[in-house]
Structures are given as C-alpha cells and as structure tokens.
Amino acid sequence: MKTFQHYLDIINQAIAAIPYPERPHQLYEPISYHMALGGKRVRPVLVMMACDAMGGNFLEALDAAVGLEMFHNFTLLHDDVMDNADVRRGKPTVHRRWNDNTAILSGDTMLTIATQYIARTMSWPVMELFNKTAIEIYEGQQWDMDYEHRNDVTVAEYINMIRLKTSVLLGCALKMGALIADADDSQADLLYDAGVNMGLAFQLRDDVLDVWGDPKTFGKEIGGDIMNNKKTFLLINAMQLAQGDDADELRHWLNDNYASRDDKVAGVTAMYERLGVRELAEEAIARYNDMAVAAFNQLKMNEDDKTAFVALANKLSGRTY
Amino acid sequence: MKTFQHYLDIINQAIAAIPYPERPHQLYEPISYHMALGGKRVRPVLVMMACDAMGGNFLEALDAAVGLEMFHNFTLLHDDVMDNADVRRGKPTVHRRWNDNTAILSGDTMLTIATQYIARTMSWPVMELFNKTAIEIYEGQQWDMDYEHRNDVTVAEYINMIRLKTSVLLGCALKMGALIADADDSQADLLYDAGVNMGLAFQLRDDVLDVWGDPKTFGKEIGGDIMNNKKTFLLINAMQLAQGDDADELRHWLNDNYASRDDKVAGVTAMYERLGVRELAEEAIARYNDMAVAAFNQLKMNEDDKTAFVALANKLSGRTY
Numbered sequence: 001m002k003t004f005q006h007y008l009d010i011i012n013q014a015i016a017a018i019p020y021p022e023r024p025h026q027l028y029e030p031i032s033y034h035m036a037l038g039g040k041r042v043r044p045v046l047v048m049m050a051c052d053a054m055g056g057n058f059l060e061a062l063d064a065a066v067g068l069e070m071f072h073n074f075t076l077l078h079d080d081v082m083d084n085a086d087v088r089r090g091k092p093t094v095h096r097r098w099n100d101n102t103a104i105l106s107g108d109t110m111l112t113i114a115t116q117y118i119a120r121t122m123s124w125p126v127m128e129l130f131n132k133t134a135i136e137i138y139e140g141q142q143w144d145m146d147y148e149h150r151n152d153v154t155v156a157e158y159i160n161m162i163r164l165k166t167s168v169l170l171g172c173a174l175k176m177g178a179l180i181a182d183a184d185d186s187q188a189d190l191l192y193d194a195g196v197n198m199g200l201a202f203q204l205r206d207d208v209l210d211v212w213g214d215p216k217t218f219g220k221e222i223g224g225d226i227m228n229n230k231k232t233f234l235l236i237n238a239m240q241l242a243q244g245d246d247a248d249e250l251r252h253w254l255n256d257n258y259a260s261r262d263d264k265v266a267g268v269t270a271m272y273e274r275l276g277v278r279e280l281a282e283e284a285i286a287r288y289n290d291m292a293v294a295a296f297n298q299l300k301m302n303e304d305d306k307t308a309f310v311a312l313a314n315k316l317s318g319r320t321y
Numbered sequence: 322m323k324t325f326q327h328y329l330d331i332i333n334q335a336i337a338a339i340p341y342p343e344r345p346h347q348l349y350e351p352i353s354y355h356m357a358l359g360g361k362r363v364r365p366v367l368v369m370m371a372c373d374a375m376g377g378n379f380l381e382a383l384d385a386a387v388g389l390e391m392f393h394n395f396t397l398l399h400d401d402v403m404d405n406a407d408v409r410r411g412k413p414t415v416h417r418r419w420n421d422n423t424a425i426l427s428g429d430t431m432l433t434i435a436t437q438y439i440a441r442t443m444s445w446p447v448m449e450l451f452n453k454t455a456i457e458i459y460e461g462q463q464w465d466m467d468y469e470h471r472n473d474v475t476v477a478e479y480i481n482m483i484r485l486k487t488s489v490l491l492g493c494a495l496k497m498g499a500l501i502a503d504a505d506d507s508q509a510d511l512l513y514d515a516g517v518n519m520g521l522a523f524q525l526r527d528d529v530l531d532v533w534g535d536p537k538t539f540g541k542e543i544g545g546d547i548m549n550n551k552k553t554f555l556l557i558n559a560m561q562l563a564q565g566d567d568a569d570e571l572r573h574w575l576n577d578n579y580a581s582r583d584d585k586v587a588g589v590t591a592m593y594e595r596l597g598v599r600e601l602a603e604e605a606i607a608r609y610n611d612m613a614v615a616a617f618n619q620l621k622m623n624e625d626d627k628t629a630f631v632a633l634a635n636k637l638s639g640r641t642y
Binding site: 026081105107112113119131141 | 342345347348399402403421422425426428429430432433434436437440443445448449452455456459460462463464466467
C-alpha cells in the first residue's frame, strides 16, 4: 500500500482537474470554490486504500473516490444553509458568499455530479451502497435537527444519530474500495464495520476537541457546541448525571441567553470535568477505536496494510494528537 | 398501446405504495405529502407509453417512471424554496407547511430515492441519461434565476432556458422508455427530439395561459407572471417591440411597485395584444408542436400509437383546450 499522502496527491489532482462547464457561472463557480476549500479528504483516501489493500488497482477507484468526496461536500454545503453557518475551513460558506438559493442549487448539482462519478464504476453494488448511505446521512441530519428541540435525547439515540450522519460514510468509503477490488463480501463487510466504528470514535473526538482542543489546530473556535447548547455526547451525559446544584447550574447555562461566551464555556467545561463526562467520552472513543482496530486485524491483508489502517484509525480517534 | 388513464392508474398506485420508512417522521412525511399532491404525471406516463410503443413490457418501465416523477417533484420542492412560493396545487408548499430546512433535506432525500428507482432498471444508459438531464435542469433553473436580474434577455436565450428547465425532462422520459424497451438508438433519439419540442410548446402554452387562461382550469391565479415581471416569451418580445409611448408604458408597469394587480395585469395584457406578441407565441407553439408531431410520425411504430402520441402533443400544446 502507498502512503496516505500518495493517494491524497492523486485525489487532489483529480479534484482540481474536474471539468466544470464554463456557464452558467453562478451554478458552477460555487462548486469549484467549495471543492477548493480543501479538507482532510479522508473519505476518498479510504476508498483508494481499501481498493489497494484488497488487491485491486487503486486507480480504478479514483472516480468513486472523487464522487464520494463531491457527495460529502454537497452535504456540507446544504448543512451550512440549514445550520446558518458563516465559515467553513476559514472561508465564507457558499450561502454567505453568494446566497441560500445558490447553495441549494449548486448543492443539488454536486449530488448529481457525485452520482455521475459513482456511476463510472459501472458497478451496481457500488451504486446501491452509495444511495443507501446517502439516505442514511439525510436521516442522521434530520435526527440532529430534531434533537435541537428535545431535552430527553439518550446516549443511544445520540450514537445512532452520529452513526448515520458521520460514520456510515467512512464505512461506505472502505466497502466501496473493496467492492471495486472485487473482494469477498466478508472482507467488504468487515471493512464497513471498521469504517463505522472508526467514524464513531472520530466524531466523539470532535465533541471532545470542541471543549478541550487546541484552538491553533482545531480549525473552529473552541466552545462552539457549548454556546449552541448542542446535544453532544458530553452534554447528554452531563444532563443525565447532574444532580442538585449542578443540575440547577446546567439549566441556568442552557437557558441564559445573555451569558458571556467566556463565562458560559468556562462554566460548562468545569461542570463536564466535575461530572466526569470527559472520561466517559474517552472511554467510548477507546471502545469504538478498539472495535475498528479489531476489524482491521481480522481482515485478510498483508501486515503492513493492517498497520497503516490501524495507524489511521488511531490518528482519527485522536490518540496520537 | 393502452390509454393515458391506464398507465396513470398504474403509476398512481405505485406512487401511493412507495414504502417510506416510518422515521424520522420529519424527513419522510413532507415527501409523502408532496407526492400525494397529485399533478398530471405526464412524465411517468411518457416513460411507459414510449416503452410500450417500442415493443417493450411497459411494466418493466414502472420503476423508471416512478423515479422520474419523484425527481420532478424534488425539483418542484427546491424550486418552491428558491421562488418563495406559498401554494402548490392548491395546498401549502412544503417549506411553508414545515420550513426551509425541511424542504431542502426532504428534497435531497427525494433526489436520492429517485436515483434508487432509476438504478433498479440496471441500465447504465438509462442512469447516464437521467444524470445528464438532471444537470441540464439545474442549469435551466440557474439561467431562470439569472434572467430575473437582466433586462436584455433574448428570445433565443429564453428558449434555451425553458428547453433546459422543462423540455429535456419530457425528452428524457420518452427516451428512457425506449431504452428500457431496447429500441434502436435512432428511435430513442427521435423520441427524445419529439419530447423536447413537445416540452417547448407546452411551456410556451403555459406562458400564454398565465395571461389569457381560464382561471377555473389554469390552476394558478391569472397574471402571476405579469405581477412578478417574469421574463416570459411574451414579455421579452414585448420589450423588444415596444416603441415610443408603448415603451414608456411598459417601463412604467415594470417599475411601479404600487400598481394594483388588476390595473397592471389589464395594462400589460392590453399591450401584449397591441404589440401582437400573443400571435408570436401561438406561432412558436405551433412550430414546436409541428416538429414534435413530425418526429412522432417518423418513428417506426404502429399507426394507433403514433395517433396517441400526436393527440397528447396537441393536448399539451393546448390546441384542444
């Protein structure tokens, strides 16, 4: 297997070379703007890694990889409209730089372009996996929006939501690479499980970093979830664990619209530490990461490839940061 | 070939039987609400008619037909957000009854469900045609939005816009039926041309009915395009033809935000009649309808089938209303 960077370079080159039509300018410029914002490109790299590790020609997985990254960026474009987000990767979001209608229509176009790239694989199982995963991601986004208005979300509901919204796409990426390599179903399914567990650990790490991350490397402002009362793994556990004075204080932070950012972030962070929810999150991350690693270790592939996947899982779950 | 109603009943039954998941309710309820609003279902009927006329088993075209109708309804859902429309087929639009976010996300879901139905044909040419047509429709919608801000739109630009936004989907429907029936490329392409010309006549008839239609049968309020200064075939021609006092009066109607609805609709309608743009529209409709009829007549199919297609083209172009 090649290095992450090797696949990444090929993918970035392919993304930069996507031949968008010149006109209508207002439709295609936002797409190329958004695709040029960069990002880790984890999903397309996973497609190529899995294809390579399963004995396929990873260049045959390039279209699927680009399609999956285009799809991921479509979901970000529409999510940014729905969340009314101003900034994405340090630049104005498409709906801020242009407008909501542009973000809606350019997003729709990205979904169909993504489908065109996926269709180039000429594999119905790949197409089926892609469509099924897309539906799950919309469901996850819907649950996420539903949970904003509920105060009784359980940890199980939250885990199911992030599984749909974030994790299945990592599972899909790995399985897609395996399908393109004509791997056995058992191998493709193991890779899918590995990807989903890796995705759960990755998203829970994101919850943790939003509170305790290094502002220099996190990429977003620390405390964003706290300010938005976002029902993360941390808040849901805290709401269940807080008793007496703690419960009163937590209710106060959730309802006080006039608290300063510094006060609220510091207050809620201190409570999370007092209640031990950071440890609960670390335990959950370790558990999901262990499951991902176990799945990778069960796969029939050479030891170097296993080591590379395990290293990536560890990195995404944040152990090496 | 069966009657329009025969195919329609099968399609309506299939649409009513789509097995939406129960949850998340907020995602799927708007989809089933919108799909139940009805509509003429012209596109899915065209898929089945073309498949039947080309010697295929029209029931094998049912999935593609349902997929295409789902796709059409997705575009309506997102267009209603972009146009800020309140009413669709006499009922509140999805974004009014729920909200913009629901309309965006449920619409995305409909696009992927549509793709799943299209994929069931297991035909890559069908999938390719579908994706290409979808991209053209987004481009047409973008041109339509661009033209709102321009006063120098030409008739050729307008025709190209409605070709993309409306007509190619009718061409796609007919060609899709032919592909499913394994018809020759020459036959599939003739059906595509027939559909596109039929679609142009259909959309131009819509422009005319917005001004001179019967309020009881048109389904929308008369004069909507006039009140919105929509750059229709009529307005674009009027802007080019109006001279002297007419030009001053037309400028007045376009810029007077305080004119009463009755005054503005009556004033602009009188000007259209004075300038002869209604006749120009009728000539254009007849020309496109004739091209559609000529294409149908060139096809290798039995005479009854040709007659049925020609009757439908005449009906859609409004000659028999």
